[in-house]
Amino acid sequence: MPSQIVSLVVNGERREFIAAxxxxxxxxxxxxxxLIAAKRGCAQGACGTCTxxxxxxxxxxxxxxxxxxxxxxxxxxxxxxxxxxxDEVQSAFIDCFATQCGFCTSGMIMVAEALLDxxxxxxxxxxxxxxxGNVCRCTGYRPIVIAIMEAARRRREQxxxx
Amino acid sequence: MAKLRxxxxxxxxxxxxxxxxxxxxxxxxxxxxxxxFVVSLSSVDLGQGIKTIAAQCAxxxxxxxxxxxxxxxADTDTGPHCMGTFASRGSHRVGNAVIMAAAEARGVMLxxxxxxxxxxxxxxxxxxxxxxxxxxxxxxxxxxTDLALAAHFKHGRTISGRGVYLKEPSAPVPETGxxxxxxxxxxxxxxxxxxxxxxxxxxxxxxxxxxxxxxxxLNPAMATQQxxxxxxxxxxxxxxxxxxxxxxxxxxxxxxxxxxxxxxxADLPIQHSLLLERPAANGPYGAKGIGEMTxxxxxxxxxxxxxxxxxxRLTSMPFTPERVLRGLDALRMExxx
Ligand code: FES
Ligand code: FES
Numbered sequence: 001m002p003s004q005i006v007s008l009v010v011n012g013e014r015r016e017f018i019a020a021x022x023x024x025x026x027x028x029x030x031x032x033x034x035l036i037a038a039k040r041g042c043a044q045g046a047c048g049t050c051t052x053x054x055x056x057x058x059x060x061x062x063x064x065x066x067x068x069x070x071x072x073x074x075x076x077x078x079x080x081x082x083x084x085x086x087d088e089v090q091s092a093f094i095d096c097f098a099t100q101c102g103f104c105t106s107g108m109i110m111v112a113e114a115l116l117d118x119x120x121x122x123x124x125x126x127x128x129x130x131x132x133g134n135v136c137r138c139t140g141y142r143p144i145v146i147a148i149m150e151a152a153r154r155r156r157e158q159x160x161x162x
Numbered sequence: 163m164a165k166l167r168x169x170x171x172x173x174x175x176x177x178x179x180x181x182x183x184x185x186x187x188x189x190x191x192x193x194x195x196x197x198x199f200v201v202s203l204s205s206v207d208l209g210q211g212i213k214t215i216a217a218q219c220a221x222x223x224x225x226x227x228x229x230x231x232x233x234x235x236a237d238t239d240t241g242p243h244c245m246g247t248f249a250s251r252g253s254h255r256v257g258n259a260v261i262m263a264a265a266e267a268r269g270v271m272l273x274x275x276x277x278x279x280x281x282x283x284x285x286x287x288x289x290x291x292x293x294x295x296x297x298x299x300x301x302x303x304x305x306x307t308d309l310a311l312a313a314h315f316k317h318g319r320t321i322s323g324r325g326v327y328l329k330e331p332s333a334p335v336p337e338t339g340x341x342x343x344x345x346x347x348x349x350x351x352x353x354x355x356x357x358x359x360x361x362x363x364x365x366x367x368x369x370x371x372x373x374x375x376x377x378x379x380l381n382p383a384m385a386t387q388q389x390x391x392x393x394x395x396x397x398x399x400x401x402x403x404x405x406x407x408x409x410x411x412x413x414x415x416x417x418x419x420x421x422x423x424x425x426x427x428a429d430l431p432i433q434h435s436l437l438l439e440r441p442a443a444n445g446p447y448g449a450k451g452i453g454e455m456t457x458x459x460x461x462x463x464x465x466x467x468x469x470x471x472x473x474x475r476l477t478s479m480p481f482t483p484e485r486v487l488r489g490l491d492a493l494r495m496e497x498x499x
Contacts, residue, residue, distance in 0.1 A: 046419035097383050100391060101209020128427045135419055138209060139387060140394030141427035 006070050010035070011079025019066045026050045026061035029076060037077035037106040041135070048134030051107035052076045058114040060133075077106040080113060088158070089113055089151040098147035100138035107134050112148045120156055124149060163361040167368075170466025173351040176455035177344030178445075179251035184331035187255035188242035191220060191263040193321035197292075197310035199224060199267065201233045204241035205256045210453060211384045212252045218380055219257045219446055223264035224271070225288025226306060250451030253380065254345055257446025258327035266323030271306070274313045274321065278304050346442040348450040349375040352393065352459035354431075356467040358474075360490055363483030365468055367397050367431040370460060374435070377442040377450035385452060389435045392456020397431065398424050399457060400464040404480050 001021040008015055010033060017032040026043075029035045029052065041047035043062045050061040053075040080087050086094070089112045099105045108131060115122055115130040122130070127148045136144060179185055190202040201220050207213045213233040221228040235241065244256065268288075275294040276283035279302055287297050295303035304312075313319040332342035353371040358364075372389050379385040402423040405415045416422035441448025461479065469475050474489030 042419045044418065044420055097387060100211070100384075100387055103209070132426050132428060135424065135426075137395070138391045140391045140433070141430055142390065142433065143387065145427060 009073040025064040049107040051110040088154040092151035096147035098143040104136040166471040168471025172462035178451035180249040185329040187244040189259035189263040189325040197306035204238040204244040250453035259325040263323040263325030352463040354463035354467040358471040363486035372435040375438040378448035395457040396460030
């Protein structure tokens with residue numbers, strides 16, 4: 001099978017690039033599009049550090065053959081920041097000190113975005129379940145759970161019309 | 163069949179640094195034209211935060227805002243020498259080297275300021291916001307940006323400094339093995355509360371109480387996170403992580419995250435952490451190293467808590483359900499029927 005041109009909407013913008021057959025979404029994002037927030041931890045779906053949203057769902061980009069999501073819409077951490085402003089999840093991660101080495105952070109934020117998109121008022125158990133596919137070797141997870149709860153609170157407060 | 167609750171504690175003394183053939187780290191610092199102080203190091207930050215600690219030590223010593231410090235650990239080929247970030251030595255060795263380099267740079271900074279302000283350098287002080295001023299005459303002052311420009315373009319001076327911390331070599335006394343291995347020791351005690359299911363053998367860690375004597379917590383938020391992230395790793399060693407039963411034949415052993423068991427976010431104990439500060443005479447602003455020790459105390463504390471809960475004394479990690487159940491069986495065998 002030859003390489004082919006793949007078209008995706010990435011962070012709201014249509015992008016086209018050449019992909020070898022079987023190329024992963026992660027490799028295309030990082031190498032063809034220069035979007036390196038999603039990290040390659042295990043390359044086997046076990047660590048979650050490559051998580052991006054495909055049509056709103058969190059996916060391990062290392063396991064997704066890019067042609068299977070052609071013409072789909074992909075959101076990466078780069079697309080979370082709008083106009084240089086951090087969003088609620090990002091700023092809560094900073095304020096709650098939910099990162100140490102930072103390698104898991106991009107994946108953690110993306111699963112949190114997906115969670116808060118579908119459930120603006122999650123319980124702690126909901127948060128724990130959402131991040132249970134993501135490995136963090138530094139923080140002991142607790143600060144991450146607290147940060148996502150805090151982000152949810154901030155987002156709900158902002159949604160209240162004044 | 164019941165869930166049995168137990169409590170155990172363990173304490174640890176942990177050396178800061180090591181000493182084989184002498185243990186040095188060096189730091190160089192220089193000001194750019196606009197008054198950013200670049201700290202050059204070969205000390206690698208692999209996420210533990212040495213860049214933050216180095217920047218704090220430099221800013222504190224220079225008397226400047228931390229925003230005026232830029233830590234460059236770019237290249238171990240061209241940077242000043244560092245033995246490496248291991249042996250819980252980074253904050254101690256590198257912190258001391260940075261303080262020494264920054265003190266020399268501060269001396270030059272005050273000399274140039276003395277020329278600009280036409281006063282004696284000994285009469286100058288820094289205000290921590292970026293100004294160098296005459297003591298008692300707050301309006302006679304110069305900002306570090308203007309000062310650095312003047313140093314470069316008027317006075318032909320480099321505002322720079324060199325620093326090194328060397329733990330000198332110490333050979334063991336052949337008869338006794340006695341030597342001087344470390345620079346100071348940090349201390350910790352962990353109390354673990356566990357629940358043991360005597361039907362399944364599953365151990366759950368409910369709570370950890372961590373007390374750490376760290377000399378000086380240069381960055382309390384980072385120190386606390388090191389304590390709690392390390393304790394999580396200790397729980398992981400105690401209950402989950404192993405290359406057994408494959409060791410020593412590793413052919414089918416777990417080699418990756420998919421096969422290697424670790425606690426996830428749902429397996430977390432509640433942690434209570436306390437930092438005690440007893441400054442070490444040779445530490446940077448009194449700090450000791452607490453890098454590696456944070457995974458240590460939880461393990462024996464959990465073993466002791468399991469013993470307290472159900473009487474099973476486990477001496478091999480991890481404390482798997484199988485080992486707990488075998489221990490319970492052995493206890494039942496001992497009991498007279
Ligand atoms: S890199 Fe994709 S899950 Fe680990
Ligand atoms: S912050 Fe290092 S892995 Fe999560």
